[in-house]
Amino acid sequence: MNNHDKTLVKVENLKVHFPVKGGLPFTKKKFVKAVDGVSIEIHAGETFGLVGESGCGKSTLGNAILGMQKPTEGKIYFKDQDLNALPRKEFKDLRRGMQMIFQDPFSSLNPRFDVYHIIAEPMEIRGGMTDEEIRARVSELLHLVGLSDDDMPRYPSDFSGGQRQRIGIARAIALNPEFLVCDEPVSALDVSVHAQILNLLMDLQKELGITYLFISHNLAVVKDICSHVAVMYLGSMMETGETQKIFKRPMHPYTRSLLSAVLTVDVDNAPQRIILEGDIPSPINTPPGCPFSTRCPYAKEECKKSKPELTELEPGHFVACHFPMMD
Amino acid sequence: MKGALSLIVKIWKHPQGRVGLLIAGVLVFCAIFAPLIAPYDPYDVTARAEKGLSPSWQHPLGTTISTGQDIFSMLIYGARVSLMVGLITGILTALIGAVMGICAGYVGGLCDTLVMRVVDVMLVIPTLPLTIVLTNLFGKSYFMIIFIFVIFGWTGLARVIRAQVLVLKNSNYVKAAELSGAGRWHIMMRHILPGVSHLLIMNTALSSAGIMVAEAGLSFLGLGDPTAISWGKMLADAQSGGALLFGHWWWIVAPGIGIFLSVFSFMRIGLALEEIFNPRMKRAGAMHRLFRTLNNTYIQKVFAEMDEAEREEAREAAKEKGGAAV
Numbered sequence: 001m002n003n004h005d006k007t008l009v010k011v012e013n014l015k016v017h018f019p020v021k022g023g024l025p026f027t028k029k030k031f032v033k034a035v036d037g038v039s040i041e042i043h044a045g046e047t048f049g050l051v052g053e054s055g056c057g058k059s060t061l062g063n064a065i066l067g068m069q070k071p072t073e074g075k076i077y078f079k080d081q082d083l084n085a086l087p088r089k090e091f092k093d094l095r096r097g098m099q100m101i102f103q104d105p106f107s108s109l110n111p112r113f114d115v116y117h118i119i120a121e122p123m124e125i126r127g128g129m130t131d132e133e134i135r136a137r138v139s140e141l142l143h144l145v146g147l148s149d150d151d152m153p154r155y156p157s158d159f160s161g162g163q164r165q166r167i168g169i170a171r172a173i174a175l176n177p178e179f180l181v182c183d184e185p186v187s188a189l190d191v192s193v194h195a196q197i198l199n200l201l202m203d204l205q206k207e208l209g210i211t212y213l214f215i216s217h218n219l220a221v222v223k224d225i226c227s228h229v230a231v232m233y234l235g236s237m238m239e240t241g242e243t244q245k246i247f248k249r250p251m252h253p254y255t256r257s258l259l260s261a262v263l264t265v266d267v268d269n270a271p272q273r274i275i276l277e278g279d280i281p282s283p284i285n286t287p288p289g290c291p292f293s294t295r296c297p298y299a300k301e302e303c304k305k306s307k308p309e310l311t312e313l314e315p316g317h318f319v320a321c322h323f324p325m326m327d
Numbered sequence: 328m329k330g331a332l333s334l335i336v337k338i339w340k341h342p343q344g345r346v347g348l349l350i351a352g353v354l355v356f357c358a359i360f361a362p363l364i365a366p367y368d369p370y371d372v373t374a375r376a377e378k379g380l381s382p383s384w385q386h387p388l389g390t391t392i393s394t395g396q397d398i399f400s401m402l403i404y405g406a407r408v409s410l411m412v413g414l415i416t417g418i419l420t421a422l423i424g425a426v427m428g429i430c431a432g433y434v435g436g437l438c439d440t441l442v443m444r445v446v447d448v449m450l451v452i453p454t455l456p457l458t459i460v461l462t463n464l465f466g467k468s469y470f471m472i473i474f475i476f477v478i479f480g481w482t483g484l485a486r487v488i489r490a491q492v493l494v495l496k497n498s499n500y501v502k503a504a505e506l507s508g509a510g511r512w513h514i515m516m517r518h519i520l521p522g523v524s525h526l527l528i529m530n531t532a533l534s535s536a537g538i539m540v541a542e543a544g545l546s547f548l549g550l551g552d553p554t555a556i557s558w559g560k561m562l563a564d565a566q567s568g569g570a571l572l573f574g575h576w577w578w579i580v581a582p583g584i585g586i587f588l589s590v591f592s593f594m595r596i597g598l599a600l601e602e603i604f605n606p607r608m609k610r611a612g613a614m615h616r617l618f619r620t621l622n623n624t625y626i627q628k629v630f631a632e633m634d635e636a637e638r639e640e641a642r643e644a645a646k647e648k649g650g651a652a653v
C-alpha cells in the first residue's frame with residue numbers, strides 16, 4: 001500500500017492542562033499537565049502504538065485527538081484540516097471519520113439498549129438511511145465482528161466482556177471511520193480473549209484499511225501489531241519512531257526500563273536492564289528539566305535544568321534525552 | 328395521544344401494572360362521578376337528627392358523630408381532592424426536579440451553581456413553620472398546600488437526578504454517541520432521560536403517596552382547607568370528632584383504606600412503568616427493591632430459613648442415629 005506515507009493525523013506541540021480544583025486563594029493556580037507538548041504523526045493505514053504507565057496522559061491525548069478534549073495549546077490535523085478551527089457543522093462531519101474503542105466494555109454500552117440499537121445508533125444519528133438499510137448494515141457489522149443476527153435483540157448484560165468489546169467495535173466501525181483510537185481495548189478483558197480481540201482488530205484493518213492509534217501499557221502487544229510507537233512519560237514524549245528500531249535499540253533510559261520490565265526471556269541479547277525505583281511524580285509539579293530526571297539512574301545536573309528536545313538519532317528514531325544510550 | 332394510549336396498554340399487560348390500573352381506575356371513576364355515586368350530599372351538615380349512626384343499609388359507613396354527614400359519601404367525594412392533590416404534587420415535583428436536576432447536571436457551569444445553591448437554601452428552611460405562616464397569610468387552600476409541597480419537594484429529587492446525570496453524561500456510550508455527531512437533544516432524549524426515568528417514576532409515585540398522608544397531618548394541625556373534603560381531612564375530623572372515643576372505627580378505617588389504595592396503585596403503576604422503560608433493569612430497579620421489602624418477601628425468607636434449619640436438624644439427627652447404629 002503506497003498510501004502508507006500519507007499523513008492522516010498530525011498532532012503539533014499539543015498541551016492539555018487541567019486546572020487543579022481548590023488551592024488557597026491568591027496563590028498561583030496549579031495545573032495537571034496531562035499532556036505537555038506532544039507531537040505525533042500517524043500515517044494512513046498504519047497502527048501507531050502509544051505506550052506509557054497509567055496516568056501519563058495517553059487517554060487525554062487520545063481524547064484531544066478526537067476533539068473530545070479542548071487542547072490548551074497546539075494543533076491537531078485530521079486529513080490536513082485543523083480540527084479546532086473548523087465550524088461546528090464541518091467539525092462534526094469530519095470527526096465522524098474518527099471513532100473510539102473503549103477500555104471498559106461494561107460501561108461503554110448503554111445497558112438500556114439492545115445490541116441492534118447500540119450498533120444502529122451512529123447511523124440513526126447521521127441519518128440518511130432507511131430502516132431496512134440500517135438493519136442490513138447492523139447484520140453485516142455483527143458478522144464482521146464475529147457475532148450473529150440472533151444477538152440483535154439481546155442486551156449487553158447477556159454478553160461476556162470479550163463479546164461486549166466486539167459489539168463496541170461494531171459500533172465504532174458502523175460509519176466506516178478512517179481512524180480508530182483504541183484506548184487499551186483489551187486490558188479490561190480476560191487474558192484468554194486478548195488474542196481474539198487483537199486478531200479481530202488486525203483483520204478489520206486489513207479488510208477496511210482503518211488506521212489505528214493503539215493505546216496500551218503492554219509493550220509486547222505493541223511490538224506485535226504496531227508499525228510506529230511513541231513512549232510517553234508524564235505527558236511528554238520520551239522516544240518515538242519505527243517499532244523495530246525502538247525495540248531493537250531503545251535509547252531512552254525510560255524505554256529501557258519499560259522493556260526490562262517485560263522482555264525477560266531474551267536476557268543475552270537484551271540491552272542493559274534498568275529497574276525503576278520510586279513512583280511517578282505527580283503531574284501537578286512536573287520537574288522543570290527532563291520529566292524522567294527524578295527517577296533516571298543516569299540523571300546528571302543538566303537533566304534537572306533543561307528539558308531535552310526530541311531529536312532524530314537514527315533515521316526514523318527520535319529520542320528526547322540529553323544522554324541517550326547509544327550502546 | 329397515541330403514545331399515551333399504547334403506554335397504558337403496556338401497563339395493562341404488566342401484571343403489577345394491571346392491578347394498579349384497576350384500582351386507580353376505580354378511584355378516578357369515583358372522583359369523577361362522585362355526585363352520581365354518593366347517596367347523600369357530604370357537605371350537608373343539617374341532618375343533625377341522624378348524627379353518629381353506625382353502618383347500616385341507609386348509611387353504609389354510618390354518619391359523623393358531630394354533624395351527621397354521610398361518611399360513605401364523604402369518602403367518595405374525598406377521592407376528588409385527595410387524588411388531585413396527590414397527583415398534581417407528584418407530577419409537578421417530578422417535573423421541576425427533573426428540569427432542575429438535568430439543568431444542573433447536564434448544562435453545568437453557572438446553571439449548576441445556581442440550582443445547587445437554591446437547593447441548599449431550601450433544605451435548611453424549616454417546612455412546618457413556613458407552612459403555618461403561608462397558610463395564615465394566603466388562606467388555607469389546597470392550592471397553597473400543593474404549592475408548598477412542590478416548592479420543598481423538588482430539591483431532593485433534583486440532587487439525586489443531578490448526580491445520576493453527571494454519571495451518564497461522562498459515560499463512554501454518551502462519548503461514542505457524540506463521536507457519531509449526536510447533538511445535545513439526542514443525548515438528552517436517548518441516554519440521559521431514560522437513564523433517570525426510574526428516579527422520576529419512583530419519585531412521582533412516592534411523593535403522590537406521601538402528600539396524601541402529609542395532607543392528613545396538616546389537617547390534624549388545622550392547616551387543611553376547611554371548605555373541602557379530603558381523606559386526610561376526614562381522618563382529622565374523625566380524630567377530633569371522637570371516633571375513637573365512641574368506638575366508630577369505620578370512620579377512621581374508611582379514609583385510611585382510600586389513602587392506602589391510592590398509594591398502593593400508584594406504586595404498582597410506577598413499578599410497571601419502570602420495568603417498561605428499563606426492561607433489563609428488572610432486578611436492580613429501585614422500585615423493585617422497594618417492593619421486595621414491602622411485599623413481605625422478607626417474612627417468606629425468614630420462614631424458608633426456618634424450614635431449612637428444621638430440615639437440617641432432622642438430617643443431623645438421622646445421621647447421628649445412623650452413626651449410633653453402626
Ligand SMILES: Nc1ncnc2c1ncn2[C@@H]1O[C@H](COP(=O)(O)OP(=O)(O)O)[C@@H](O)[C@H]1O
Nearest residue numbers: 018032034053054055056057058059060061283
Ligand atoms: N478531566 C480531567 N480533569 C482533571 N485531571 C484529569 C482529567 N483527565 C485526566 N486527568 C489527569 O491527567 C493525567 C493523565 O490522565 P490519563 O490521560 O487518563 O492517563 P492514562 O490514560 O495514560 O492512564 C492524570 O494525572 C489524570 O489524573
Ligand SMILES: [Mg+2]
Nearest residue numbers: 055058059183
Ligand atoms: Mg487511560
